[in-house]
Amino acid sequence: MSVPNYLIIFTRYPEPGKAKTRLIPALGEAGAAALHRQMAEDTVAQAQRLQKDQSTLSLEVHFAGGDLAQMRHWLGEQGQYRSQGSGSLGDRLIQAFQGAFQQQATAVVVIGTDCPSLQADLLSLAFERLTTADLVLGEASDGGYYLIGLRQPTPELFQTISWSTDVVFQQTLAIARKLNLTTALLPVLDDIDRPEDLTTLKR
Numbered sequence: 001m002s003v004p005n006y007l008i009i010f011t012r013y014p015e016p017g018k019a020k021t022r023l024i025p026a027l028g029e030a031g032a033a034a035l036h037r038q039m040a041e042d043t044v045a046q047a048q049r050l051q052k053d054q055s056t057l058s059l060e061v062h063f064a065g066g067d068l069a070q071m072r073h074w075l076g077e078q079g080q081y082r083s084q085g086s087g088s089l090g091d092r093l094i095q096a097f098q099g100a101f102q103q104q105a106t107a108v109v110v111i112g113t114d115c116p117s118l119q120a121d122l123l124s125l126a127f128e129r130l131t132t133a134d135l136v137l138g139e140a141s142d143g144g145y146y147l148i149g150l151r152q153p154t155p156e157l158f159q160t161i162s163w164s165t166d167v168v169f170q171q172t173l174a175i176a177r178k179l180n181l182t183t184a185l186l187p188v189l190d191d192i193d194r195p196e197d198l199t200t201l202k203r
Helices: 021-053 068-075 089-102 120-129 168-178 196-202
Strands: 005-012 058-065 080-083 107-113 137-140 146-152 183-190
Touching: 005 021, 005 068, 005 089, 005 137, 021 068, 021 120, 021 196, 058 068, 058 089, 068 080, 089 107, 089 146, 120 137, 120 146, 120 183, 137 168
Parallel strands: 005 058, 005 107, 058 080, 137 183
Antiparallel strands: 107 146, 137 146
């Protein structure tokens, strides 16, 4: 039996020196990794809350760094774990969406673990919006996005994107318009990526 919805979480094993490297000047290697660990655990907890309400939801964690045993020891046995693979972020997103749709998913949502304000109810809203829209986007205040969801594979959305810049969201919207995709937008939320973002986290 097919699974109608997939929620995919992109994250990294919290190894000091390799996790949240842009926060190392403010927090140190261990501090940056600890913050990443906490935010990832919180994100997975919200995803699991949603899965309890939506029994047909499939949850996958796509990871970089570490290995399968380390990820399961860290985040538990619930859900599926897959390596993000190689290539740019765009390449890895294309692979994630294509893999889920090959499993006959009706809708697929991908999120990161850098947005502490992302709660289960907003994830639920994203899937609800995908019942009528081709694309759902959650804009991050730094110009990127914290969530993207699709009803069919659309690799064009992840090509020619200036990743890790403040134009990612606008570039993605522009491509969606060219493709005539109906788009639903979620509220703007803050990502925690840089030292200046830590004041948001304190609030």
